[in-house]
Amino acid sequence: SAVISQKPSRDICQRGTSLTIQCQVDSQVTMMFWYRQQPGQSLTLIATANQGSEATYESGFVIDKFPISRPNLTFSTLTVSNMSPEDSSIYLCSVEDPTNYGYTFGSGTRLTVV
Amino acid sequence: EDQVTQSPEALRLQEGESSSLNCSYTVSGLRGLFWYRQDPGKGPEFLFTLYSAGEEKEKERLKATLTKKESFLHITAPKPEDSATYLCAVGGSQGNLIFGKGTKLSVKP
Numbered sequence: 186s187a188v189i190s191q192k193p194s195r196d197i198c199q200r201g202t203s204l205t206i207q208c209q210v211d212s213q214v215t216m217m218f219w220y221r222q223q224p225g226q227s228l229t230l231i232a233t234a235n236q237g238s239e240a241t242y243e244s245g246f247v248i249d250k251f252p253i254s255r256p257n258l259t260f261s262t263l264t265v266s267n268m269s270p271e272d273s274s275i276y277l278c279s280v281e282d283p284t285n286y287g288y289t290f291g292s293g294t295r296l297t298v299v
Numbered sequence: 300e301d302q303v304t305q306s307p308e309a310l311r312l313q314e315g316e317s318s319s320l321n322c323s324y325t326v327s328g329l330r331g332l333f334w335y336r337q338d339p340g341k342g343p344e345f346l347f348t349l350y351s352a353g354e355e356k357e358k359e360r361l362k363a364t365l366t367k368k369e370s371f372l373h374i375t376a377p378k379p380e381d382s383a384t385y386l387c388a389v390g391g392s393q394g395n396l397i398f399g400k401g402t403k404l405s406v407k408p
Binding site for chain 2: 187216218226227228229230238241242277279281282285286287288289290291292293295
């Protein structure tokens with residue numbers, strides 16, 4: 186099955202700054218998904234990233250706040266911009282895994298904004 | 300709107316005490332029903348995908364079943380290492396997953 190390397194695993198950031206999260210997949214994939222998991226909540230889709238096109242954002246998420254890059258079929262970044270304490274969450278990337286008809290997730294980035 | 304509801308929110312079992320977790324869903328067209336396990340501080344770990352009512356899948360002490368309106372994750376003779384949050388999700392129209400809030404399972408020795 187696909188393996189995803191996600192970095193950083195955790196960070197503590199000052200409000201007003203930005204953090205870029207990276208996901209590297211060990212195989213080429215068409216779509217990569219970015220999710221947010223707020224404390225005590227389940228996963229919510231932020232956006233879908235296709236290589237060579239603009240990311241598609243879900244309602245409530247905007248490109249200026251969560252810019253995404255997808256330079257090739259194995260890599261993507263999510264930036265959390267102008268952070269506030271409300272952005273404190275776990276951020277996860279995911280790809281479809283055809284070997285098991287499921288989806289594989291990265292290990293997550295635990296972000297704390299102070 | 301596609302929706303997933305899991306119950307109970309939390310479940311405490313004694314080691315060896317079998318039980319079931321419920322996932323009810325409302326979708327315009329089922330694109331798969333997925334079960335994941337999530338340990339604290341980690342990303343979700345894939346367990347099962349189910350596509351058709353009546354389908355069943357097993358893995359060690361876990362068995363997932365599917366009807367037209369809900370799925371069950373049966374845990375037989377659980378062990379403390381089965382303690383985790385179990386997430387249910389359905390396939391969304393964007394190719395993504397739509398998750399329930401999860402059931403936090405604690406198994407005491």
